[in-house]
Amino acid sequence: MTAELVAMPTHPDDLFRVERFYPFEEGGRRLVFVVDSAAFAELDPPAWALAEQLAGQGRVRRSKLTEKLTEAFGAEEATDTWAAFEQLQILVPTDRPSTRRHTASLPQDPVSSLVLHVSHDCNMRCGYCYADYGRYGSDAGYMDPELAVEHTKKFFDQLGDTRSVSITFFGGEPLMNLDVVYAAHAYAKKRAAQEGRRVGFGLTTNGTLLTRELVEFFEAERFSITVSIDGPPDVNDRLRPIQDGAKSYDVIMTKIAESGLKANARVTLTRKCLDVARIVRHLIAAGFREVGVSPVATGQERFDLAGPDLVRLLDEMRTLADDFVETAKRGEVMPFSNLRTVLEQIAIGDPRPVPCGAGTKLVAADNKGDLYACHRLVGQEQFRMGHVDEGIDPRLRQKILDGMNPGSRAPCEQCWARYLCGGGCHHIAWLHTSQGAAPWTIGDDFCDFLRGWYRLGLQTYARLVDEAPGIVPRLRGTSVGTGCNQTQGQ
Numbered sequence: 333m334t335a336e337l338v339a340m341p342t343h344p345d346d347l348f349r350v351e352r353f354y355p356f357e358e359g360g361r362r363l364v365f366v367v368d369s370a371a372f373a374e375l376d377p378p379a380w381a382l383a384e385q386l387a388g389q390g391r392v393r394r395s396k397l398t399e400k401l402t403e404a405f406g407a408e409e410a411t412d413t414w415a416a417f418e419q420l421q422i423l424v425p426t427d428r429p430s431t432r433r434h435t436a437s438l439p440q441d442p443v444s445s446l447v448l449h450v451s452h453d454c455n456m457r458c459g460y461c462y463a464d465y466g467r468y469g470s471d472a473g474y475m476d477p478e479l480a481v482e483h484t485k486k487f488f489d490q491l492g493d494t495r496s497v498s499i500t501f502f503g504g505e506p507l508m509n510l511d512v513v514y515a516a517h518a519y520a521k522k523r524a525a526q527e528g529r530r531v532g533f534g535l536t537t538n539g540t541l542l543t544r545e546l547v548e549f550f551e552a553e554r555f556s557i558t559v560s561i562d563g564p565p566d567v568n569d570r571l572r573p574i575q576d577g578a579k580s581y582d583v584i585m586t587k588i589a590e591s592g593l594k595a596n597a598r599v600t601l602t603r604k605c606l607d608v609a610r611i612v613r614h615l616i617a618a619g620f621r622e623v624g625v626s627p628v629a630t631g632q633e634r635f636d637l638a639g640p641d642l643v644r645l646l647d648e649m650r651t652l653a654d655d656f657v658e659t660a661k662r663g664e665v666m667p668f669s670n671l672r673t674v675l676e677q678i679a680i681g682d683p684r685p686v687p688c689g690a691g692t693k694l695v696a697a698d699n700k701g702d703l704y705a706c707h708r709l710v711g712q713e714q715f716r717m718g719h720v721d722e723g724i725d726p727r728l729r730q731k732i733l734d735g736m737n738p739g740s741r742a743p744c745e746q747c748w749a750r751y752l753c754g755g756g757c758h759h760i761a762w763l764h765t766s767q768g769a770a771p772w773t774i775g776d777d778f779c780d781f782l783r784g785w786y787r788l789g790l791q792t793y794a795r796l797v798d799e800a801p802g803i804v805p806r807l808r809g810t811s812v813g814t815g816c817n818q819t820q821g822q
């Protein structure tokens with residue numbers, strides 16, 4: 333059992349209930365994850381032996397099992413191991429309530445992230461664009477500055493006691509509609525100051541329209557800028573041409589260099605190129621502050637990852653996890669946001685009922701005044717949860733939250749990774765269930781990938797505890813983003 337665990341006085345009763353836990357071997361380590369508490373530990377031989385004895389059991393007798401452990405490992409080890417399993421809440425005296433969680437209903441708390449779709453138009457023609465070149469299934473269109481301010485006003489009106497909020501400008505290409513960015517930013521800044529709230533701004537751009545003047549504004553106003561770029565020229569230029577057919581890699585990198593922007597990179601992965609380690613290493617070396625990758629979700633076989641692609645993706649992630657540990661040994665945190673996010677989740681040890689903020693913490697607003705549960709689901713009536721005139725409609729929102737609730741999906745309820753994964757990206761799940769009615773479920777291949785990804789995260793965390801312990805406290809509070817979980821979706 334891990335050295336950090338301190339033995340607690342054991343319960344006097346002999347009969348214990350076995351709560352849901354998942355022992356596994358990954359990269360030569362034996363680990364256990366406790367499903368409902370999200371607790372996690374590395375197992376020594378006596379603990380692994382006890383885990384094996386508990387497999388498939390509902391209730392057990394301490395006297396019987398500690399006797400077996402004592403025979404194999406001695407009385408002291410047996411007592412300590414049992415106490416550690418109690419501390420992890422794998423073993424709970426039968427007179428105490430179960431630790432099993434039920435997510436009967438997702439709460440309708442204030443949303444703290446607003447994504448403004450300021451432009452449903454784009455000057456690029458990426459082959460896989462889920463948003464129909466930024467149009468989200470309708471005509472190209474731009475948000476009016478007055479509407480952007482109204483969306484922002486309604487967002488602030490519903491905040492209640494929420495102190496820390498974020499506003500992200502999204503598209504299409506948001507730099508094609510700068511008046512809206514300036515108007516919403518000015519309103520939000522003033523209102524946040526009046527109400528004593530902290531507001532962070534973000535903007536996702538293709539990078540081709542950046543200027544020095546703009547970057548000075550973003551820096552002065554502490555915007556977090558994310559540039560969409562898919563890797564080195566041979567990868568990026570394959571599917572990300574500019575509208576006139578020109579290659580975009582050199583344009584983007586020149587604009588970044590000339591404007592002095594410090595940006596995060598956002599990579600969209602398709603099955604056409606899965607050299608993920610090469611891509612991430614390239615973009616980190618190119619100077620991006622943080623690099624994140626996400627599988628494309630278009631509903632089209634020629635782009636979306638499936639079966640063997642996801643196996644390959646996990647292998648590439650293993651290589652990057654090795655990089656992460658090697659970087660940590662030099663006292664640095666590798667700026668690979670997918671892994672950082674998972675490690676932060678593990679470090680905090682907070683079980684989460686949902687995969688991301690969609691519908692619970694995040695609302696996306698479009699140029700017609702409509703509100704949606706997620707920026708990727710804009711234009712999909714099933715995910716519309718109100719209109720700027722009335723604000724978020726609790727009835728529409730509840731219907732969406734009920735559909736999103738992994739507690740209502742059999743595969744998730746049975747899954748050991750339930751409270752790490754939270755049920756997977758709703759956008760992908762919706763595509764995988766043919767865009768039909770809820771419950772939306774992610775396919776088996778994708779679930780296998782996600783479970784493998786979380787196993788890798790747990791193993792990497794255990795490695796860091798051993799090999800670079802100084803980094804571990806720094807993993808808390810490092811993740812970036814607006815509540816979208818990038819490894820699960822776009």
Ligand code: SF4
Nearest residue numbers: 744747753755756779
């Ligand atoms: S891995 Fe799949 S089954 Fe498990 S919680 Fe995530 S979406 Fe649900």
Ligand code: SF4
Nearest residue numbers: 688706757758816821
């Ligand atoms: S993870 Fe998926 S559903 Fe959640 S915010 Fe991101 S794209 Fe939307």
